Each structure stands twice: as C-alpha cells, then as structure tokens.
Amino acid sequence: MDMPPVSGWIFVIVIGAILATVIYSVLVYPLLRKRKALALPLSDEWRSIIESSVPYYPRFTSEEQYHIERLIKYFLVEKVFFGCGGLVITDEIRVTIAAQASLLVLHKASDAYPKLHYILVYPSGFSVERDQVGAGGVVESRRMHMLGESWHNGKIILSWEDVRKDAHESGTGHNVVLHEFAHQLDSETGAANGTPLLPNKDYQRWANVLDTELSALRYAASLQIDSVMDKYGATNEAEFFAVATETFFGKPYQLAQRHGELFQILVKYYQFDPRQWQDEPLYEPIDDNAADRA
The missing domain is CATH 3.40.390.10 (Collagenase (Catalytic Domain))
Incomplete structure (x- = not known):
C-alpha cells in the first residue's frame, strides 16, 4: 500500500497540534484555572477584608457566604491588577474590589465578567482628556476628573481612595466599584x-x-x-x-x-x-x- 507523502504527514501533525492547542486553550486551561482559584485558601486576613468591604456579609446565608468567597477567589485568579500613579497593589486593594464586584453577580449563574481582564487602580481620582461638542458644534478637548471608568476593551480604572471610602460608607448610595462593574454588565450585550x-x-x-x-x-x-x-x-x-x-x-x-x-x-x-x-x-x-x- 502506498504511504502518504511526507508533506501529508506534516500537514496532519500540524493540524492535530493546532486542534490540541485550541481544545486546551478553550476547554482545559480555563477549567484548570478555575480549579486553582477555588483551591486557594481564604485566610483570616482576606475574610476580614471582605467583612469590611461588604458590611452586610455577616448577614448572608451560609450558602451566600460560600458562593461569594468562591467568586472572589476566581476573580482574583482571572483578573490582573495594575497599580498606577505610584500605587502598590496590595491584598486589601485586590480583595476589596473583588468582593464588591462579586456582590453584583452573587446570584447570577454566569461567569463573573468574562470580558474583563485588567483593573487599573490609581491612588485617588485621575484626569483624562475628553473631546466634547461645544457651542456652535465646535469640538473641544477638556480635562475631566474621574473616580472610575469602564472600558469596552476589557479594562476598568478605579480610584482606590474612593473605593475604600465607599466600602466604609455603604448607606450613601454611592459606590464607584458597583457603578463601574454595572457598566461591565451593561456592556455584555455589546453596547452600554x-x-x-x-x-x-x-x-x-x-x-x-x-x-x-x-x-x-x-x-x-x-x-x-x-x-x-x-x-x-x-x-x-x-x-x-x-x-x-x-x-x-x-x-x-x-x-x-x-x-x-x-x-x-x-x-x-x-x-x-x-x-x-x-x-x-x-x-x-x-x-x-x-x-x-x-
């Protein structure tokens, strides 16, 4: 029986390698990451941060406490934090943001913010340049002071000063983390x-x-x-x-x-x-x- 030419075998091997890589990337690797996240121990320090950033955490049912802890651990493995403006990212920053963001999806079945990858944190409010249409239709560039911003390309920017303040003043109706992560939920349709x-x-x-x-x-x-x-x-x-x-x-x-x-x-x-x-x-x-x- 004639054997396929060497080039044919190479083609089969290459296609097989590509398929194996795709299967691993799409199915296996995310599962391994999730298992790694859920295996992380929740230290007393982390639990203390959760109780501080979500004041009604002690009133959760045992099932709700268990679920939000899993969401937080998964969030911390999946999302990458960057300190901006000289801010050094600490466990307090990461867990505080993760806990409040997880609150929005506590009772939702889907994965938490699958399109979000990066969280940029400034020490306090930050300034950005924005084009605005002024009088007579003239476009003007203006500098705006921001406490947070949600982007469609997988990023959220937050002011740590305001994140921490809102976490300890839960009854005001103002919370920059809830606000920006609500934008992420809104954007899951493709448009906010x-x-x-x-x-x-x-x-x-x-x-x-x-x-x-x-x-x-x-x-x-x-x-x-x-x-x-x-x-x-x-x-x-x-x-x-x-x-x-x-x-x-x-x-x-x-x-x-x-x-x-x-x-x-x-x-x-x-x-x-x-x-x-x-x-x-x-x-x-x-x-x-x-x-x-x-």
Missing part, C-alpha cells in the same frame, strides 16, 4: 445602553421602566428637585443603570418606596432583594412629587 442581558420576555418591560424613570430623573435634575438617585444618572441610559445599581444596593428601602417598579426589575435582574441584609433606615415617609410621576 442601560439594558443588560435579559430573558427575551423581560426586554419590553425593562425598556418601559427605563424610559419612564430616566425621564423622571431628568425632570427632577432640571428643577433641582431632591431625588434618592444621584442626578448623574440623568446623563444617559448607561449612567442611569449604573446609578440605579448603586442606589439599589446602598439605599434599597428608599428606592423601593420612591421607585417601586424600577426596584422590582432590579430585584429580578440581580435575583435578590438587598433589603434582607439591611435594617430599614429611620427616615420620614416621602411625599412623592411631580418629578416622581413624570
């Missing part, structure tokens, strides 16, 4: 437009609530009317979702009282009600105004 991945049957209701609530917030902002949500959320749909997420975790009782339908779609999306972890704050009942009904 205020609508994350949802079951098909939920998109219409989400769009209706988003439109109504964004219009109400813009109306309140235009008249300088107090709102439970930060008025930065009136910027656009993407910022509205990020600010709504901050408020959902930081002021769940107030959000549920003032914006019940928005609160309910967030409960359905995040698959839990954060009021179960927090005591109801002592505040006077709010008399809804025209802005909330717009």
